[in-house]
Every structure is written in C-alpha cells, then in structure tokens.
Amino acid sequence: MNFAKRLIAPLCLGLVFSVTGWAQSAAPFPGVITIAVDASQAPAKLFHTTMSIPVAAGPLTLLYPKWIPGEHAPSGPLDGLTGMKFMAAGQPLEWRRDDVNLYAIHLTVPAGIRELKISLDYVSPADDRPGFTAGTSATAKMAVLSWNWMLLYPAGFPADRITYKASLRLPSGWHWGSPLPLAATSGDTIEFQPVSLYTLVDSPVIAGEFFQGIPLTSPGAWPPVELDIAADSAAALQMSPELEQHYKQLVTEAGQLFGATHYRDYHFLLSLSDHVAHFGLEHHEANDSRGRERSLIDPSLNQLMAGLLPHEYTHSWNGKFRRPAGLNTPDYDVPMKDELLWVYEGLTEYLGNVLTARSGLLTPEQYRDNLALTAASMEYRSGRTWRPLLDTAVDASKLYDSSEDWRNWRRSVDFYPEGELLWLEADTTIRNLTAGKKSLDDFCRLFEGAPGLVRDAVPAAKSYTFDDVVAALNQVAPYDWRKFWLDRLGSTSPHAPLGGVEAGGWKLTFDDNESELMKIEESVGKSTNLNYSLGLILENEDGHIADVRFGSPAAQAGIMPGMKLVAVNGRAWSPEVMRDALTAAKSSPEALLLLVQNTEYFKTYSVNYHDGNRYPHLVVNGKPDVLTGIIKQHGESVK
Numbered sequence: 001m002n003f004a005k006r007l008i009a010p011l012c013l014g015l016v017f018s019v020t021g022w023a024q025s026a027a028p029f030p031g032v033i034t035i036a037v038d039a040s041q042a043p044a045k046l047f048h049t050t051m052s053i054p055v056a057a058g059p060l061t062l063l064y065p066k067w068i069p070g071e072h073a074p075s076g077p078l079d080g081l082t083g084m085k086f087m088a089a090g091q092p093l094e095w096r097r098d099d100v101n102l103y104a105i106h107l108t109v110p111a112g113i114r115e116l117k118i119s120l121d122y123v124s125p126a127d128d129r130p131g132f133t134a135g136t137s138a139t140a141k142m143a144v145l146s147w148n149w150m151l152l153y154p155a156g157f158p159a160d161r162i163t164y165k166a167s168l169r170l171p172s173g174w175h176w177g178s179p180l181p182l183a184a185t186s187g188d189t190i191e192f193q194p195v196s197l198y199t200l201v202d203s204p205v206i207a208g209e210f211f212q213g214i215p216l217t218s219p220g221a222w223p224p225v226e227l228d229i230a231a232d233s234a235a236a237l238q239m240s241p242e243l244e245q246h247y248k249q250l251v252t253e254a255g256q257l258f259g260a261t262h263y264r265d266y267h268f269l270l271s272l273s274d275h276v277a278h279f280g281l282e283h284h285e286a287n288d289s290r291g292r293e294r295s296l297i298d299p300s301l302n303q304l305m306a307g308l309l310p311h312e313y314t315h316s317w318n319g320k321f322r323r324p325a326g327l328n329t330p331d332y333d334v335p336m337k338d339e340l341l342w343v344y345e346g347l348t349e350y351l352g353n354v355l356t357a358r359s360g361l362l363t364p365e366q367y368r369d370n371l372a373l374t375a376a377s378m379e380y381r382s383g384r385t386w387r388p389l390l391d392t393a394v395d396a397s398k399l400y401d402s403s404e405d406w407r408n409w410r411r412s413v414d415f416y417p418e419g420e421l422l423w424l425e426a427d428t429t430i431r432n433l434t435a436g437k438k439s440l441d442d443f444c445r446l447f448e449g450a451p452g453l454v455r456d457a458v459p460a461a462k463s464y465t466f467d468d469v470v471a472a473l474n475q476v477a478p479y480d481w482r483k484f485w486l487d488r489l490g491s492t493s494p495h496a497p498l499g500g501v502e503a504g505g506w507k508l509t510f511d512d513n514e515s516e517l518m519k520i521e522e523s524v525g526k527s528t529n530l531n532y533s534l535g536l537i538l539e540n541e542d543g544h545i546a547d548v549r550f551g552s553p554a555a556q557a558g559i560m561p562g563m564k565l566v567a568v569n570g571r572a573w574s575p576e577v578m579r580d581a582l583t584a585a586k587s588s589p590e591a592l593l594l595l596v597q598n599t600e601y602f603k604t605y606s607v608n609y610h611d612g613n614r615y616p617h618l619v620v621n622g623k624p625d626v627l628t629g630i631i632k633q634h635g636e637s638v639k
C-alpha cells in the first residue's frame with residue numbers, strides 16, 4: 001500500500017508525527033462534532049449524513065476511515081462515499097482529494113468561518129456482496145449500521161480525543177439495539193450521548209422490523225449483556241428455550257474463564273438474513289455477527305453458526321481490551337501491523353470454540369468433528385512448505401481478500417485454524433508442566449482478565465508485544481515459551497502442529513465416513529470436498545474446480561484450479577458418481593479417467609488413485625483424555 005509520507009496539516013506546538021505523516025495532537029479536538037444520520041431509506045441501501053464541525057480559518061484536512069478495527073485491513077468502503085458537499089456560512093466550499101492518500105480531503109476554511117457543514121451519502125452495496133462491513137449490510141427489513149461508513153474526521157487528533165454527538169433516524173416502526181449510550185428518542189429518531197470518535201465507530205447499530213432483544217444476564221446484574229436480533233422474518237426469531245439457555249451459559253462460561261469483564265453494557269448484534277454479507281466483527285461492547293436467516297431455527301445452520309458468537313464475544317477480552325501494539329493505532333489512517341494476529345485471532349479461535357462447547361452450543365462430539373476438520377485442513381495445506389504461519393499474519397490484509405483458487409498453495413488467513421491448534425498445544429503444555437494444576441485458563445485470567453473495567457469507566461485498549469505474551473506464559477508455567485512460539489511460527493514443515501491434539505488424548509485419522517459437520521458444510525456451500533483423497537474441491541453446480549492441493553493425485557495428473565470437471569469414467573459428473581468411482585477404484589487396478597474442460601478445450605486426465613473416500617476424524621490415542629476436560633462446562637448452570 002502507498003501512504004502519504006508528507007505533512008499536510010499545519011505544524012504547531014504540541015504536535016507529534018504519526019506513522020503516516022499526519023500531525024497528531026496530544027490535545028483534544030476543540031469542540032463537539034455533530035452527526036445526524038438519516039437511515040430512513042436503509043431498505044433502499046441509501047444513508048444520508050449531515051455533519052457540523054467547529055473549524056478555524058486556514059487549511060483543513062478531513063479523513064474518511066480507512067483501516068477498520070477488527071477487519072485488520074484498509075477496508076473502509078471509499079467507493080460508497082458519495083454526494084459529498086461542504087458549506088461555510090451558506091456558501092459551498094471547494095475541496096480536493098489528496099493525490100496519494102485517497103481517503104484524505106483538503107479544504108481551506110475562509111476567514112471568519114467557525115463552523116463547517118458537511119452533507120454526504122453512503123451508498124451500501126445494492127447487490128448481495130460478500131466482505132466485511134463494506135459488504136451488503138441492509139435488506140428490505142433490517143440493517144446493520146457502521147458509523148465509519150458515514151463520517152469524516154479531522155486529521156491530526158487521535159480518535160479517542162475527538163467528541164461526536166450522534167443522532168440516527170430509522171425507518172418508521174423499526175426497532176434497534178446498540179451499546180451506544182442513549183440520550184433520548186423522539187419518534188423514529190434516536191439521540192445518543194456525546195462519545196469519542198473511537199467509541200462511535202466501535203458501536204454499530206442493528207435495526208429492523210423483525211427484532212428481538214433478549215437479556216442474557218439476570219435482572220440487575222452488572223454489567224448487563226443482551227442479545228439483539230434483527231431478521232428478515234418473524235419466524236427466524238423463534239429460537240428454542242434450550243438454545244437461549246446455551247447463550248446465557250456462554251456469558252457465565254466467559255466470565256468464569258476470564259475472571260473479569262471490560263464492558264459497561266454488552267450487546268450481541270445478530271443479523272439473520274440470506275442477503276447480508278456473512279461474517280462476525282468484534283467491538284469492545286458489542287459484536288456485529290451475521291448468519292443465514294434460519295440459523296437459529298434450522299439445526300444444520302445452527303451447528304454451522306455455533307462458534308460465531310462465542311468467537312466475537314471472546315474478542316471483547318482478546319483483541320479489544322488486550323490488543324497487539326501494531327493494531328492499537330491512534331486513528332483509522334495509521335496502517336495496522338498484523339503480525340500478532342496469531343494471538344488476536346488464533347487464541348480467540350481456540351477459546352471461542354472451547355467456550356462454544358463449554359456452553360453447550362456444540363456437543364463434545366461436534367466440537368471434536370470441528371477440530372478434526374481444522375487439523376486435517378492444516379495437515380493437508382501444501383503451502384505450509386514455503387510460507388511460515390507468521391507470514392500469513394503479516395500478510396493478513398491481503399490474504400483476507402484472496403480468492404479460493406490456489407488457496408491450498410498460497411495459504412490463507414491460516415493463523416485462525418493453525419492458531420487454534422497451537423493454543424491447544426500451549427494449553428496442554430501448561431497442564432503437563434504443572435501436573436494439571438494450571439491451564440491456559442490461568443493465562444487468560446492473568447493476561448486478558450485483570451484488571452476488569454470499573455463501573456462507569458470507558459473501555460480502553462491495553463497494548464501488548466510478543467515479549468509480553470511470553471512473559472505472561474512464563475508467569476503461569478516457566479518454560480522456553482519464546483522458542484515454543486518461534487519454532488512453530490517459523491516452521492515450513494509439511495506437517496501441521498498436532499502436538500496439542502495428541503497431548504489431549506486424541507489423534508487425527510481418516511476413513512470413508514463423512515462427519516455430520518462436513519456434510520453440512522458441503523450442503524450449505526454447494527461443494528464437494530475431496531481434499532483428503534484426490535486433492536480437489538469442486539463446486540457442485542457446474543463442476544468448477546475451486547482448488548487443487550499441490551502434490552495430490554489430481555495435481556500430479558495435471559488438474560489445476562479454474563478447470564471444470566465434466567465426467568468421471570465416461571459418466572457425467574455428480575458428487576455421487578465421483579464418490580462411487582472412488583470406492584470402486586479401491587479394488588480396481590484401473591486409473592480414474594476424469595474428463596476436464598480448460599477454457600474451451602476438453603482433455604481426459606488419468607488419475608492413479610486407489611485409497612477411496614477419505615474424511616477426517618479424531619479418535620482416542622490411549623493417552624489420558626485431557627481434551628474432554630478442557631471443553632466440559634466449567635461455570636455453574638444458568639437457571
């Protein structure tokens with residue numbers, strides 16, 4: 001990425017340079033910026049903002065948020081910023097975009113002007129577009145609003161030193177949820193209390209016609225936790241009492257794990273729609289989690305979504321309260337450094353899945369099936385022979401965007417799945433070193449829990465470095481933790497780090513029985529996963545070869561991503577025809593004949609493979625079953 005390296009804002013006393021070269025003031029921005037968002041046309045995906053900024057005469061640089069916290073990338077949706085106009089004393093003011101930093105707008109405020117009025121639109125994607133918050137975020141019946149879409153901020157001040165007073169107009173009759181402190185409501189307009197820019201951007205709003213707010217903590221308990229759900233239908237809100245109980249248990253289990261909380265009022269903001277982008281994004285006092293419309297009422301979809309809310313909730317501790325120094329940037333223009341995402345995301349992936357099982361959202365068997373898929377996908381990742389795990393973190397801002405073709409050889413954001421395996425190994429190592437007296441739970445309490453947020457304080461991030469992680473682990477159980485991590489993060493071994501699975505009492509095996517979870521993943525993804533046999537991942541609709549594992553039988557025969565499978569042994573391809581052919585080949589000396597289309601040409605590839613269908617599982621390995629102890633319920637049962 002290219003970043004402005006030159007100073008544009010005027011230099012005055014008390015200013016220091018930020019990484020990008022914008023002057024950063026130690027003093028707060030003088031005055032309060034007001035922002036009024038009209039979301040009454042949210043179903044049409046159009047959002048209108050008017051802002052008022054106190055200004056002084058002279059050059060002024062305003063920034064559009066670029067590096068979005070939690071997205072770990074310069075993903076601010078600049079293409080959605082439209083209709084932008086600036087007015088001073090009723091007269092339009094000229095503006096000029098920076099030639100290098102396209103997220104910066106330069107103006108000159110005339111003499112005598114003390115207030116700048118801005119009006120702008122944010123146009124949300126009109127089609128069903130994937131991605132994070134820049135993806136589709138509104139339907140006819142609901143929307144999730146990210147304030148960073150719809151505002152500008154003055155360069156030169158940290159985000160926690162600029163005060164915004166926000167109001168929001170919703171479509172008539174829509175209900176809403178947000179951790180943003182409320183001042184007043186009037187009809188369909190909500191007035192919020194003044195907060196810092198940091199808190200505003202960290203506090204999205206979910207709203208919709210079909211809406212339910214469910215308390216997950218007892219009345220009067222502090223801090224309160226609420227599950228706010230907006231869906232595309234009333235039916236989608238009908239969660240079973242058992243499932244609601246599991247989400248309440250999740251709050252208890254997280255409290256038990258970390259020993260303290262860092263929020264004043266926490267809101268799970270859950271979107272249920274087949275048309276919004278599907279992801280989860282953490283905030284200090286909320287998470288923006290998005291699943292398919294029937295995720296709470298369809299058992300298969302529910303199993304797929306089970307780990308989402310626990311993962312995002314874990315981030316309130318690991319990611320928001322404790323944050324890698326390179327991600328704890330003063331504003332949205334300073335580039336983030338992603339190298340410690342193996343802690344931020346990897347540890348969250350491990351803890352999130354453990355909490356999913358501890359709270360009953362997954363059974364122990366379902367948890368193990370998920371772990372088996374994670375272990376297998378990393379064990380069969382050909383790119384691990386050239387790219388160490390650490391590099392997937394350093395390069396994360398590009399890898400999040402990378403396509404599925406060549407993923408096995410390129411690697412992806414593997415610090416999530418491989419991070420989970422490594423933190424399981426750290427957990428079992430602590431348990432072994434201390435004869436079971438201590439565990440990673442002790443590290444979590446020490447590193448992520450203490451000190452908890454005192455009442456009425458504003459949540460704040462506490463930075464850490466690699467050395468801090470090593471020191472905290474040493475405090476729990478003395479060991480050469482530096483070497484432990486450096487060896488694993490720098491490894492180019494063809495094999496995944498399965499030491500934690502093994503020390504947990506289990507081992508990765510393959511047979512021809514597909515787990516329920518893998519069947520669901522294939523069914524929902526409309527794909528066929530032959531990664532552990534032929535080395536192919538196929539799209540069912542047209543036989544498109546989404547990816548090929550390097551070194552696999554398919555790759556050795558010359559089949560590569562982007563081609564299309566047409567026929568297997570002379571018969572039109574289907575998942576069933578392929579599986580039957582793999583089974584038959586076990587007892588036949590003949591090679592499989594795959595007719596494949598590459599652009600406009602057809603060719604038959606001969607694949608010499610006789611090991612049948614292969615799907616991953618975990619089975620006991622004869623050692624004590626530590627894993628089952630890790631994932632059993634720890635807190636008291638919620639009544």
Ligand SMILES: [Zn+2]
Nearest residue numbers: 311315345348
């Ligand atoms: Zn995460």
